[in-house]
Amino acid sequence: MEAAVNDAASGETAAAASAPPLVVNNIEVIYDHVILVLKGVSLEVPEGGIVALLGANGAGKTTTLKAVSNLLGAERGEVTKGEITYRGERIEDLSPNELVRRGVIQVMEGRHCFEHLTVEENLMTGSYTRTDGAAAVAESLEKVYHYFPRLRERRGSQAGYTSGGEQQMTAIGRALMANPNMMLLDEPSMGLAPQLVEEIFEIVKELNEKEGVSILLAEQNTMVALKYADYGYILENGRVVMDGDAAGLRENPDVKEFYLGLAGENRKSFRDVKHYRRRKRWL
């Protein structure tokens, strides 16, 4: 874990010295009191970093994000072991409302726009927790339109009738309206054309750099995620099986083989990579 902190900060000393704002320490999540989904996941998101959570379907990426944003309760899931801290405070028991107030917001998988509200109304719902006055909210709205000019054109249409890309933009814009410090993005690439995926990731990167929003990103599209992230964790069956900085992961032969689909010169058998899991189980 120490290594993880050091690697995560590309500038090394500066960020490594101050503790990362979001620390997830060995959490276990159980749904409906019986289904064990996360079996000890640990990760960290450094200030201003983009961290990718990778893995196949059902690996536990979404559950990890929901554990942080505390949307598990609505799905009858709960964190039964381990701890999650944000800026030094335990946050497992805080309501989503309280978390959004503190600057942690999740953009859910599959966009989840309010389909009968207009695009602008959708964006405005993101400002529900804001207490800094209408002028500041209007300014944020302007900012969202600056990042997503397409939303300005579509501001009056019902969100249900906009395209998948526009809905994803609306969902991210809506989260941005809450003035977050930490955004949890769940599968922003889902169901979008490759070109649109690039466009959205470019904007996310820009938000990260200009607005200083730290990002924890769950993605199945490993290639794109590792292109934009600084650091990556690979989840399998509710456990972190591998982690490292994005460049390293991109070059890692196992990641290449199993997640990027780029076979090396001599194909490895699955048994040969088992050691990763064995090693990380004790993490």
Place this chain on the structure above:
Amino acid sequence: MEFLHAIFVAPFVDMWTDPFFLAELILVGLSTGVMYSLVALGFVLIFKASGMFNFAQGAMVLFAALTLVGLMEKGAPVWLALIVTMGVMVALSFAVERCMLRYLVNQEGLILFMATIGLNFVLEGAGQLMWGSDVKRLDIGIPDRPMDILDGKILLNTFDVTAAVIGAILVISLAVFFQKTAMGRALRAVADDHQAALSVGIPLKTIWITVWTIAGIVALVAGIVWGSKSGVQFSLALIALKALPVLILGGFTSVPGAIIGGLIIGVGEKVAEGYWGPAFGGAIENWFAYILALAFLVFRPQGLFGEKIIERV
């Protein structure tokens, strides 16, 4: 032949020869319609904000009216009784959230519906346990005099007119609340997608309490109007049944739909009774609304103003 004549010819001849009778029927229908709308409105509000069909809405009307009458019988002045009853309805919405909704997050619509049936019995029972089951007279001073329009050609009642005005004010303020305020926007957001609303920091608890409180107040208003008209009694809970066709007609998700649906049912009922009633031996008022609702279910299931079911392919 005679029957067909009574259905297809005679009513229209009558309408032509005596338009004032038609106008009177329409006006009476409108004022009854407003009262249907009031009940339907309570359903729509809760359905919009929690996707829950609140079977207990009728019982809430009865409960509110019973509480009001009970307090007045104890000697409380009207204004005090009104305030206390309002307080009781607010307390009720807190209790519903605390004891019911909280444990049913993310459950099937049918399960929520069953829970409201339970609530229905609790409210009916509690209301009668506290205030007894006699028919009570409710009089909070709404004037009830005959009113002539156009030199007595049309006969109306000040009570009906007052009720219509109260209904209209309530409806307009609700429409403004839903469309223009941040809270209204949040309510509509919750109606669309609980999970997403939660994720942007809208607290469901506050939303539910707000919406049940509003539904409670609407029930109180409906209880006052219906109670003053026909006495406060157990059958008040059954007017919820009259709201069903209104909802099907107007759409479960539309506040204006509930209003206009109510008006259409009210007018339709009175006009049908007045002109077509004789052909069927009278009393078609009682089933006309359901026939209309059936027709709507076949041809326009989302209702007149219901939100179109958005389906992208």
